[in-house]
Amino acid sequence: MKDLKMSYHVNKKGYYGEFGGAYIPEMLYPNVEELRLNYQKIMEEPDFKSEFQQLLKNYVGRPSPLYFAKRLSEKYQAKIYLKREDLNHTGAHKINNTIGQILMAKRLGKTRIIAETGAGQHGVATATVCALMDIQCIVYMGEIDIKRQAPNVARMKMLGAEVRPATSGSKTLKDATNEAIRDWINNPSDTHYIIGSVVGPHPYPDMVAQFQSVISEEIQWQLQEQEGTNKPNYVIACVGGGSNAAGAYYHFLDDESVNLIAVEAAGLGIKSGKSAATSALGNEGIIHGSKTLLMQTKDGQITEPYSISAGLDYPGVGPMHAHLFQTKRAEFIAISDDEAMNAGLELCKMEGIIPAIESSHAFAVLKKKPFKPDDIIVINLSGRGDKDLETYINHFNL
Amino acid sequence: MNRINQKLQENKKLISIYFTAGYPEIDDTVTIIQNLEKSGADIIEIGLPFSDPLADGPTIQASSTQALKNGMTTELLFRQLESIRKTVNIPLIIMGYFNPIMQYGVEAFCKKCREIGIDGLIIPDLPIDVYEEQYQTLFESNNLSNIFLITPQTSTERIHYIDAMSTSFIYMVSSASTTGAQSGFGNEQKYYFKRISEMKLNSPLIVGFGISNHETFTQATEYANGVIVGSAFINHIKKNGIDNFKKFIVNILNK
Ligand SMILES: Cc1ncc(COP(=O)(O)O)c(C=O)c1O
Secondary structure: OOOOOOOOOOOOOOEEOOEEOOOOOHHHHHHHHHHHHHHHHHHHOHHHHHHHHHHHHHHHOOOOOEEEOHHHHHHHOOEEEEEEHHHOHHHEOHHHHHHHHHHHHHHOOOOEEEEEEOOOHHHHHHHHHHHHHOOEEEEEEEHHHHHHOHHHHHHHHHOOOEEEEEOOOOOOHHHHHHHHHHHHHHOOOOEEEEOOOOOOOOOHHHHHHHHHOHHHHHHHHHHHHHHOOOOOOEEEEEOOOOHHHHHHHHHHOOOOOOEEEEEEEEEOOHHHOOOOOHHHHOEEEEEOOEEEEEOEOOOOOEOOOOOOOHHHOOOEOOHHHHHHHHOOOEEEEEEEHHHHHHHHHHHHHHHOOOEOHHHHHHHOHHHHOOOOOOOEEEEEEOEEOHHHHHHHHHHHOO | OOHHHHHHHOOOOEEEEEEEOOOOOOOOHHHHHHHHHHOOOOEEEEEOOOOOOOOOOHHHHHHHHHHHHHOOOHHHHHHHHOOHHHOOOOOEEEEOOHHHHHHHOHHHHHHHHHHHOOOEEEOOOOOHHHHHHHHHHHHHHOOOEEOOEEOOOOOHHHHHHHHHHOOOOEEEEOOOOOOOOOOOOOHHHHHHHHHHHOOOOOOOEEEEOOOOOHHHHHHHHOOOOEEEEOHHHHHHHHHHOOOOOHHHHHHHHOO
């Protein structure tokens, strides 16, 4: 899977430039080390690859279409393609990673799965693959998020997972992640932790990016078929922790003729105190075992972010993205709640697609940035909007 | 020789007490330290509170959250400790997560510790290889012992590496767990204590996590040089205040 070893990929020590590494307590060392020593080898085994690909095809429904959005293209005067991760089983890109990790867990002989979730998308994707493989599944979710995301809590339960409330700290995604890590400390031998994004200690960011890299792999051949070139001029993706963006960028990372745009949630505005725009507001530090950019006080206490979209409501970004930001390989743009909601509604009206609010952030870039008529732009439509209906209803008084 | 190593040479089983700075009240730090020394503690670990303490169980999480609410910061802790060496001689260790230390500046942090008279640091999420590459010289030039953890899952090879890197004692985590009080240890833990003590390491062993009473103290010190009490102490001050810790300590040592 990893055939390129160039500068924007992880290095042998687990760093992207100065970001990454594994800043973990000794209690986690054996678990993380076991994964580090085995993940690449396992991912390259022929039977792993074929099982992964079979499931992506027959269970997830891949390849996901690369759809030429004709009306949007006319309006914004560019060739706009949508990578339809929203059409995957469970409604988002998250399942690419959970399929990969459940197969990894099985090969490592693990019999118990834990995961964290914010909006519940990753929790649902994890509960789904655990049902598929008949493995015990425990999902940590902030007490506040459990109340905000009742339908996804019900889905996880129907799929046989146990949802445990995280009651510490601010009771949201970062605390759910802390609880999952604490669970792993307490259950070091039988448990695998399925992290939901390109965050956490090495090798997680690289492993998750590789599982998600199926997105850019498909974009290459799909674009070749439709445009006669395998390179877009721009790839645009929203960034919470950064997994859908990492997947959409992956095969283009070291080709600087492809412009990468990372879209963060500005919430009520970068300076409002209610924002999740990590690259603008954060600085270097350690969160969840990784050296990266994160939002924190001057004193190094991690702060609580805000976004209308629960999936972007994370106070850090993965180390790959911190590196892409620092080297200016990717352009980071912050989109407010209102801009995102309007862009989402526009996609509904013009292309007949209801996007997840996370993905709506990526579409709002069309209004912010001028493109040339023959620019080929791929927007990663990371998920569908069913889970967000209530937020759309409230926002637009539907 | 620093105060920790002097203490380790005394021929007795040691009791080290952890508390979270800024808890229960913001200004309790100095009083707690003075009263711990008077009450017979051998070493004190001052917890620098963090918003996201990954390795801690509910008791220390709650004390950290409260301490931060009370307004504790790294700067303030250093200010509170400024003249601590005028009143106490007990070995002092700061235990904190790496992010707040990074934000203060690792070098500035170490220098400040030296000025105050801190003897060692425990930073659970600073990996030993990063320490060796980037910070060892800095710590040593400021006379700070960096204290590493081992767990029942730590490999023999890694224990030898940690032993070689240690300049005072090894913090032996009693079981695969986050911090928290336990009432007794099982056979698995006793076997682990024995296995490690039979390795005849250069560094003394102090057992932490789960020490709460005389039984756990006795079980641990059969094989180790001492214990660290954290959650049980936090629970104690929550109920009984901070005036006198004699009974608390005597109950663990002798009862
Ligand atoms: C549809 C969708 N897009 C994006 C994200 C953000 O995560 P990431 O940045 O890892 O892709 C989420 C997270 O829940 C999501 O559900």
